[in-house]
Amino acid sequence: MAQTDEKSGGVTAVRAEKLRRLVERILTAAGVPAADAATVAEVLVEADLRGVESHGTTRIAGYVSMIRTGLLNPKPGVQVVRDLPSTAMLEGDQAFGIVVAKRAMEMAIDKARRAGIAAVTARNVTHTGMIGFYTMMAARAGMIGLAMNNGPAILPPFGGKTPTMATNPFSVAFPAASEQPIVLDMATSIVAGGKLRLAAKKGLPIPGGWALDRHGVPTTDPSEAIFHGFIQWAGGYKGFGLATMVEVLGGVLSGGLFGRDVPPMKDFGKDPLVTSAFYLAINIENFMPLAEFGARVDRLIEHVKSSERAKGTDEIFVAGEIEFRKKAQRLQGGIPLSDVVHRELQGLAAEYGVPFDL
């Protein structure tokens, strides 16, 4: 039975395992092969567990909509178009980005085990979800993982007004020994587009400084920003520079679409969504024993955590730490699911004749 969180009206706490099973069943009923449905459910629920709700099960309605309109190919012919000892290129055939991303990182890890370092690109897939998932796969395998992907032309270059790139996320993960891995997972924009969409869905305003309206003036209205305006880059020209790196490694090197050639997307689930990605794995054992590396990462984490705190700061965090803590809480107390997502899942379950057991 789901428990209602009394502190936050309109939210229901659900068990991760039940949510995962429900998503899996909905996707299978929508025509997704069982193994792929399990992968998508795993990655989305992991995002919900880590507090990255913008990349969690809020996406299911959009995914199903894309399957129905043919924008997402549930049974794609994913091809390895080039396969060398340290590199490979995948053609995604508009598959679930999540499914191809997991496969690409598995290949990179596998190749890096022999070659030391390996990179795999994946082009022409749909939404890739929380890319920290894939870099954490590398960290679990005792490697350093990097992941990044381009996407719809929705943000202008720094100083411009013509949509040219996506919020181009970048992630890197490092295994520790006794600590949790360090996991950086960030949009190169000041916020991820998903956070605007979630605010719009909840009917909440966004902080000033996140976005510009159609006239290039700051706005707190997420819908204005999503449908007519632009998100800003993190750190101005620096964020745009990092987004350019992601565009080249993800879009150019992969043989995929890039820049203004990627279809823009205003409405997730209704508009075309094409992304391309770059995954890299580095075998730590090429440099030092994994245990030694982990102990050194532990020590760095200790240096960060034990810093004297600035005024107004209660605790200092390393990248990914807040998310690991949230996951532990949510594995215990459940994932707080918004009424909107709850209703979406309920509706899909009814449509597909799947038991709605949350």
Added chain:
Amino acid sequence: MAQTDEKSGGVTAVRAEKLRRLVERILTAAGVPAADAATVAEVLVEADLRGVESHGTTRIAGYVSMIRTGLLNPKPGVQVVRDLPSTAMLEGDQAFGIVVAKRAMEMAIDKARRAGIAAVTARNVTHTGMIGFYTMMAARAGMIGLAMNNGPAILPPFGGKTPTMATNPFSVAFPAASEQPIVLDMATSIVAGGKLRLAAKKGLPIPGGWALDRHGVPTTDPSEAIFHGFIQWAGGYKGFGLATMVEVLGGVLSGGLFGRDVPPMKDFGKDPLVTSAFYLAINIENFMPLAEFGARVDRLIEHVKSSERAKGTDEIFVAGEIEFRKKAQRLQGGIPLSDVVHRELQGLAAEYGVPFDL
């Protein structure tokens, strides 16, 4: 003969070639082997040409001072401590960071030509200069280059007050076909420390928002920021996350010092300076013909450049473009050398009995 730039008092325009030769002679006289002196002069003058004066010949006085006090080893025993097909590790023996960085990227390029991708770390060196120099080496070799290095514990973690990391620069370069390469070269702090030191040297205030004073309050006094306060991270916790990546790849993976174990540095040239670095090269031909990649990068640059401009923007730039333009101007019209640097070089030339011909 040097020409005085009438528009900016206190600045002399000097020919790059003459400046390079002078720096080379001073360093050779200071006990640096000829080939290394040439490398250091080349990298510093390239920075001056590109308008990155904070990493140019303003550094010479500090380098010479470090040689004299034993903080920089002009005749180091640099060792390849580990050498595998796609990776290597260098021990720098407090060498010129510039000399070891160039060697490390040469090794990475060489290995990537056979292995597809290669990474070389370099630990325990001094100042590494403008790291875009090394990624541009990869771009000239038809590869993608990445470079980053850690350094003195001078910035606190996001939300903290204890100096724990350096401004941890990051660079990536991509070759184009008819366009200049895309070259991102950025500190993960909101500005490079060198820009504060240059402002202090020139007696100029810094923009608000660049730094905090000893109490954690914004200041426009570069000396207060350098000697008692802190520079801020680019994009807040995102910049700190990127700096953490640089700290792990540069400091942890290399077997070098990292975090608070790196000696802090307040006074460049007088305080110990230990940095460690990570260099990566990706052979584009593993993915597609270099000409095709270059044409695709050209197209991306065209997309960026042709964006409609936001109000107040005269031109939109890709990363590195302003620097290539400045270099072209300065190769023609000379490098504007500040009176301070001019006097420093004149003094060193006199001390070492080297002809001062600028």
